[in-house]
Amino acid sequence: MAIFNTDSYLRASFSSWREANQTVDCLIQRHASNLSHVAARAKNIQYQMASIFPLMDALCSRTCPWCPDSCCTGAKVWIDFSDVLFIHLTGQPVPRTQVIPHMKDVCHYLEPKGCTLPRMSRPWVCTRYLCPTQMASLRRESGRVQEAFNRSLQTIRVERKEMEDAFVWVTSPSTLSDVIPASDVIPAKAGIHR
Numbered sequence: 001m002a003i004f005n006t007d008s009y010l011r012a013s014f015s016s017w018r019e020a021n022q023t024v025d026c027l028i029q030r031h032a033s034n035l036s037h038v039a040a041r042a043k044n045i046q047y048q049m050a051s052i053f054p055l056m057d058a059l060c061s062r063t064c065p066w067c068p069d070s071c072c073t074g075a076k077v078w079i080d081f082s083d084v085l086f087i088h089l090t091g092q093p094v095p096r097t098q099v100i101p102h103m104k105d106v107c108h109y110l111e112p113k114g115c116t117l118p119r120m121s122r123p124w125v126c127t128r129y130l131c132p133t134q135m136a137s138l139r140r141e142s143g144r145v146q147e148a149f150n151r152s153l154q155t156i157r158v159e160r161k162e163m164e165d166a167f168v169w170v171t172s173p174s175t176l177s178d179v180i181p182a183s184d185v186i187p188a189k190a191g192i193h194r
């Protein structure tokens with residue numbers, strides 16, 4: 001997993017992007033039997049994301065068509081490691097390239113009518129970002145709507161971190177089960193629990 005210790009790898013080149021996705025796919029298949037709890041976290045993230053999309057769509061439709069200075073034009077964002085994991089663990093369409101392979105580029109997925117990536121395949125930072133105009137629009141929603149929205153954002157933030165940590169732990173070559181064969185592990189004595 002050393003190559004994924006930095007997101008710069010994912011931002012490098014088309015071949016790196018493709019290789020990174022192939023590697024994640026391969027690791028998921030190889031460790032499938034130990035990744036069910038990681039996949040469950042990804043599913044929960046998907047569920048939480050789906051719950052906020054209607055509000056995000058509403059905020060966008062109220063503000064973006066009249067925006068004089070689209071945030072996507074100048075955005076320096078990329079699909080990070082948690083995004084890649086989420087995409088593969090939940091079977092989302094894999095974007096054909098990193099969104100901005102080079103910092104001087106404009107996002108590959110920006111077209112005149114907006115973003116062409118499905119929301120589930122976008123960088124999470126693109127979904128959670130609310131510009132000042134949208135923040136003002138959100139504040140006009142009921143307290144209940146705002147609280148539910150903030151709760152979902154917080155849950156997604158925590159779950160993404162835990163999904164990534166758990167994936168790295170399971171697939172890391174230094175994980176105990178990879179280093180010490182199960183037959184060599186001395187079972188804990190009955191009655192002793194950690």
Ligand code: SF4
Pocket residue numbers: 060063064067068069070071072130131132133134
């Ligand atoms: S999110 Fe805000 S800044 Fe970005 S395009 Fe929409 S209105 Fe403009």
Ligand code: SF4
Pocket residue numbers: 072075077099107108109110111114115116117122123126
């Ligand atoms: S991926 Fe979509 S939302 Fe994100 S910067 Fe590109 S066009 Fe904008």
